[in-house]
Amino acid sequence: MGARDVRPVTSVDVAKRAGVSQSAVSRAFSRMASIAPGTREKILRAAAELGYRPNRIPAIMLSGRSGMVGVVVGGLSNPFYVSALEHLVGALRDQGLQVLLVHVDDALTLDSALDQLLGYRIDAVVTALAIGSAAVARALGALRIPVICFNSRLTGPWISTVSSDNRAAGVVAARLLAERGVVRPVWLAGPLRNVASVARGDGFRAGLGALAGDLVSLRGDDTYESGYDAVSGMLTRGVRPDGMFCSNDMMACGAIDALRERGGLLCPEDVVLLGYDNIPQGAWRAYDLTTFDQGVERLVEAACGILAEALTDGAGPVSQNPVIEALLVERGSSGGG
Amino acid sequence: MGARDVRPVTSVDVAKRAGVSQSAVSRAFSRMASIAPGTREKILRAAAELGYRPNRIPAIMLSGRSGMVGVVVGGLSNPFYVSALEHLVGALRDQGLQVLLVHVDDALTLDSALDQLLGYRIDAVVTALAIGSAAVARALGALRIPVICFNSRLTGPWISTVSSDNRAAGVVAARLLAERGVVRPVWLAGPLRNVASVARGDGFRAGLGALAGDLVSLRGDDTYESGYDAVSGMLTRGVRPDGMFCSNDMMACGAIDALRERGGLLCPEDVVLLGYDNIPQGAWRAYDLTTFDQGVERLVEAACGILAEALTDGAGPVSQNPVIEALLVERGSSGGG
DNA sequence: GATAAAATTGCATAGCTATGCAATCAAAGG
DNA sequence: CCTTTGATTGCATAGCTATGCAATTTTATC
Known part of the structure; x- marks a missing residue:
């Protein structure tokens, strides 16, 4: 008696029990359908007795729309992306969309992941990764599948990107350091393929003005x-x-830890230090980090707005690139807070 | 010219172009199907030219199995759960299963989330939440849907739970403190509904022996x-x-931060301190935390093993409750490392 | 070269719901 | 009581692939 030997309850079963047609059952579970209140109630009762649950699969086949969005994530080791994912899942749910999650690491190329997802007829793709492959982008475009990225550089008729204003934040960071009397600034960059990091560095350099000549640049990953x-x-x-x-x-x-342990330097007494993302750990007392808040809620909201537009019936290609201002959160590491 | 005006390429289109039957196309994309190498190649070429991608939806309808697993997460603010999710997604993918992610918070009850998922004919549910509602458990059981929990207490014919050996770790923790000469121990518990936390506390108390009389218990969330x-x-x-x-x-x-800031107490000089989970942040130099590693890989492996068994055709109800030993990771906060 | 065996291919169908259309029914107005 | 209008319901079908079965072709064996 295995799991699959039990035929699931269908709308026909419910119809039989309620003494109505199958279409009536379908209508009882549809909001906008025309059905008499009494009939609906009778059907819902029969459905509850049988444990019937409307099956979305046939509807997907007919409409070609699954109500599922492929969400591709990379390094969830960064709490910022976790937070973004968390908000995103909630926001998509509010739009009646489900999340098909794919985790991409070195072993698995994005292409293969999307290949899988496309079999499920996903309605769109949302990703925090920079989709490097133009081929993938083109393929998705050909299939008329909207793609929404976070902080990427990719463009195309079906591709949108929501970003925080990385460059402007870099300028603000430079001004803040200058205000605090910094004369030996250091920029700790992310990997080169991280477009957002590059923009932050550009802004920072621009904002430093004359001081930029003395700027020391480091690179991390x-x-x-x-x-x-x-x-x-x-x-x-x-x-x-x-x-x-x-x-x-x-x-x-x-x-911060290296400055203290390896150089005996404290923030903010010896070094005025700023970060970016406003992850929860930055607020932990040991760090008390001044940082820029990207506004996850607003980023996600923008992404979902674009998505809703792109998924509207009869809509053409949707390509937008909103930029959200990042807000300075001053805490101890800059001598503020 | 909207997204939905473009009829997607079907196997019939490919068949026509390749000059074969629709079933041949289906077989060309199936591994075990009997088809001549030449024919397959011809079909694959035609498919590539048209941009055809096999549609899994009709197969789901026929088999009643979607190849999707509902993964229900709660607080992703705990990096441990994030790590578990990350591993889980990868492991499920290796089994050819997709992840339908649901995030449950105050606004969204588990029941309503599962209601949604069941419409997609998910094959199983994996969750890190304690499924509180026995009604939900019963409902899933009636539908013959395997449920796999992490560190829960729930039981039932279709319900399995993988846990780390919380109690044993508590005992080990007590022994370690005793070894280090601790005489004024404190236990910082999680919320009461957290079964794992309760077990850790029980083990700790048991391991303290005579010292347990002096134990101070605190509660956090x-x-x-x-x-x-x-x-x-x-x-x-x-x-x-x-x-x-x-x-x-x-x-x-x-x-650790409170001890230092509010009491001037340092770990391990003044307080020998242990945690549980081995989150990345514990290894950050500011904390250098001795902790127990639950072995996410092994937990996930066990979960996937159970899942595979439960999803085997013709299998009956599967209910297992493996317990994985948690390993002590000694770092600075206990004076080790 | 003929027969047996194996491999390959095509035909036809199942799977379940949403929806256009036609039919039926009830209510309202005359 | 009849007609008109609107509400409700049922009928029939589309949507696309995987697969059992039969037909056909190829290969192997003698």
Whole structure:
């Protein structure tokens, strides 16, 4: 007596029990359908008795729309992306959309993941990854599948990107350090393929003005360890900064720990330090990190707005690229808060 | 010219182009099907030219199995659960299963979430939440849908639970503190509904032996802030421990910060402190936390093994409750490492 | 070269719901 | 009581693939 030997209850079963037609059952479960209140109630009762649950699969076949969105995530080790995912799932649910989650790591190319998803006739793709492959983008475009990215650079008729204003935040960071009297600034960048990080660095350099000539640039890979290592190396080389801007909060935490342990430097007394993302750990007392809040809620809201538009019947290709202002959250590491 | 005006390419289209029957196309995309290599190649070429992608939806209708597993998560603010999710998604993918993700918070009850999922004919449910509602459990059981929980207490013919050996770890924690000469131990518990936390506390108390009489118990809600607040309150009341076991790492980090900031107490010099979960942040230098590693890989592996068995054709109800040993990871907060 | 065996291919169908259309029924107006 | 209008219901079908079965072709064996 295995799981699959039990034929699930169908609308026909319910119809038989309620003494109505199958279409009446279908209508009883549809909001806008025309059906007499009494009939509906009778059907719902019969359905409850039998444990009937409307099957969405046939409707998907007819409409070609599954109500599912493929969400592709990469490094969930960064709490910022976790938070974004959390909000995204909730927001999509509010639009009646389900989330088909794919986790992409080195072993699995994005292409293969999407191949899988396309078999399920997903309505759209949302991703925090930079979709590197133009081929993938083109393929999705050909299938008329809207793609929404976070902080990417990709463009195309069916591709949208929501970003925080990385460059502007970089400028603000530079101004803040200047205000605090910083004269030996350091920029701790993320990996080159991270477009957002590059923009933050550009803004920072631009905002420094004359000071930019003395700027020391370090590179990490967006992890805590890489921040710790980059700063350790810098201290070993004898560089002792009095201000730092880190491309994300995890690296910033690593930087703070390295400054203290390897250089005896404290924030903000010796180094005015800023991060980016406003992850929960940045607020932990050991770090008390001043940072930029990307406004996950607003990013997600924008993404869902675009999605709703793109999924409207009869809509053409939708391609938008809203930019959300990142807000400075001042805490101890900059001497504020 | 909207997205839905473009009829997707079907197997019939491919068949026409390749000059074969529709069934041949179906077989070309099936691994075990009998088809001549030449024919398959011809079909695959035609499929590539047309951009055909096999549609899984009709197969779901026929088989009643969607190849999708509903994964229900709660607080992703705990990196441990994020890590578990990450591994789970990968492991399920290796079994050819897709993940339909649901995030449950106050606004959304588990019942309503599952209601949604059942319309998609999910094959199973995996959750890190304690499914409180026996009604839900019964409903899923009636539908012959396997449910796999992490660290729960729920039982039933179709319900399995994988846990780490919380009680044993508690005992180990107590022994370690005793070894280190602790005489004023403190237990920082999670919320009462957290079965795992209760088991850890029981084990800890049992392992303390005679010392248990002097045990001070605090309660948090598994967040950093609650750990910080609980310990702050304790210090205010004049309690100054020399050893602590915290029900999870986030609370442990909060505890460390409170001990230092509010009591001037350092780990391990003044307080030998242990956590549970081995989250990445525990390894950050500011905390250097000794903790128990639940072995996410092994937990997930066990879960997927059960799942595979439960989804085997003709299998009856599967209910297993494996317990995985948690391994002590010694770092600085206990004076080890 | 003939027969047996195996491999390949095509035909026809099941699977379950939503929906257009026609039919039926009830209510309202004269 | 009859007609008109609107509400409700049933009928029939589309949607696309996987698969059992039969037909056909190829290969193997003697």
